[in-house]
Amino acid sequence: MATALLTHADCLLHVTPEGHPERVARLEHVLHALEGLRLTRVTAPMAAEDDILRIHPASYLADLRQALPKEGFGRIDGDTFLSPGSLDAAFRAAGAAVRAVDLVVSGEVQNAFAAVRPPGHHAETDTAMGFCFFGNAALAAKHALDHHGLARVAVVDFDVHHGNGTQDLLWDEPRTLFISSQQMPLWPGSGRPEEDGVHGQILNLPLPPGSGGVQMKAAYVDQAFPRLRTFKPELIIISAGFDAHQDDPLAELNWSTEDFRWLSRELCALAAELCGGRIVSTLEGGYDLNALAAAAKAHVEELIEAGT
Numbered sequence: 456m457a458t459a460l461l462t463h464a465d466c467l468l469h470v471t472p473e474g475h476p477e478r479v480a481r482l483e484h485v486l487h488a489l490e491g492l493r494l495t496r497v498t499a500p501m502a503a504e505d506d507i508l509r510i511h512p513a514s515y516l517a518d519l520r521q522a523l524p525k526e527g528f529g530r531i532d533g534d535t536f537l538s539p540g541s542l543d544a545a546f547r548a549a550g551a552a553v554r555a556v557d558l559v560v561s562g563e564v565q566n567a568f569a570a571v572r573p574p575g576h577h578a579e580t581d582t583a584m585g586f587c588f589f590g591n592a593a594l595a596a597k598h599a600l601d602h603h604g605l606a607r608v609a610v611v612d613f614d615v616h617h618g619n620g621t622q623d624l625l626w627d628e629p630r631t632l633f634i635s636s637q638q639m640p641l642w643p644g645s646g647r648p649e650e651d652g653v654h655g656q657i658l659n660l661p662l663p664p665g666s667g668g669v670q671m672k673a674a675y676v677d678q679a680f681p682r683l684r685t686f687k688p689e690l691i692i693i694s695a696g697f698d699a700h701q702d703d704p705l706a707e708l709n710w711s712t713e714d715f716r717w718l719s720r721e722l723c724a725l726a727a728e729l730c731g732g733r734i735v736s737t738l739e740g741g742y743d744l745n746a747l748a749a750a751a752k753a754h755v756e757e758l759i760e761a762g763t
Contacts, residue, residue: 456565456732458755458762459558460489461551463499466571468540472528475536476705476742477586482572485738488748493759495564499551499571501543502589506553509597510590510624515581519588531583545573545588548737552595555735560603560690565762566726566734568695568755574739576618576694577643585616585643591737592694593624599690600630609634609688611679613718614696614739615706617646617659621694627653632686634679636660636671638699638708658682664707668714671699675718683725690733691726697741697750705742712746716753723761732761 467479507516522529522537529537548571555567569591576592577585596608609632610625612618617637622645625631637646639661646659660674683691697715699708726734736758741747 456762457495458759459497459555459564459567460494460570461497461499461555461567462486462570463547463551465540465543465547469544469573470538470540471536477573480744481741481747482570484744484748485570485751488752489570489755492755497554497558499547499569500554501546502549502553506594506598507549507589509601510580510594512581519583535583535586541573541588547571548573548575549589549591549594552591552735552737553598555737556595556599556603556690559733559735560599560605565732566758567736568758569737571738574696575737576612576614576621576739577616578620579623587620590620590624592618592692593621595692595735595737596625596631605689606630607632607686607688608690608692609683609686610692610694611722612636612694612696612739613699614694615699615703615708616641616696616740617643618694619643619645622650622657625652625657629654629656632656632658632682632688634658634660634682636662636674636679638662638664638706641706662708665709667709668711668717671708671710671714672717675721680721680725683729687729689730690735691722691730693722693734693736694739695736695751695754696739697747700741700743700746700750702743702746703741712749712753715750716757719754719757723757727761734758
């Protein structure tokens with residue numbers, strides 16, 4: 456078995472204004488860090504429009520296309536910008552998530568990492584926000600359920616910002632378990648424990664600013680891992696944000712690179728126990744370039760180790 460790396464040069468065409476934290480260099484640093492690792496490299500396809508319409512309405516897609524600039528920048532909100540290449544990048548990021556599910560569920564690879572941008576976990580049903588346009592992790596889950604016929608899919612989001620978009624897209628989906636750890640208080644302000652979904656299938660793990668790996672590990676060991684074992688997913692999807700790192704400029708959770716390695720290793724072990732090791736991971740945040748590269752490399756090294 457093997458670990459697939461899905462990416463595409465189109466993901467570098469999503470350009471943001473000077474000084475914006477979600478910049479082209481993020482993906483460049485991640486890809487450089489992964490050079491030389493034992494990976495099956497796969498070209499990320501464009502998502503089909505029907506894939507996007509699995510989670511977003513046609514009117515939302517039309518609005519994005521209308522907002523796409525021919526040159527310079529378009530602006531969705533104070534943080535979320537469009538450049539001429541942004542939608543191609545977003546379609547590649549979504550397509551990578553879909554293709555990764557196909558590869559893993561078919562058994563062609565053990566697990567997969569989508570090194571893509573823009574990220575996706577803040578995109579709500581009909582709202583682009585937080586640097587995100589399409590809900591890549593939620594789309595991967597829906598594709599696994601509706602196209603491949605899986606009965607139970609878990610999504611685990613360890614980005615430092617709450618995955619409000621994934622939560623919105625899966626709010627009434629009883630075939631999923633969504634687990635999200637996030638700093639609180641912090642933008643976007645969602646992610647309280649009482650936000651548990653229509654079917655009680657959402658578990659939010661808010662962590663206070665200044666906490667570190669010890670508190671994170673306790674939250675996962677005491678709450679997240681038991682819920683995963685009870686749910687018995689047939690596939691685990693990871694929203695892999697690395698902005699909880701102690702060097703990240705946008706938050707204060709103070710995780711080390713080794714904390715990300717530990718969490719990745721534990722999730723791989725749970726996948727081996729529960730669903731034949733099947734994991735699809737997609738890149739979300741992480742804004743200190745060196746910390747992002749180091750933590751992403753540690754994450755992928757654990758996927759490779761689990762796939763051997």
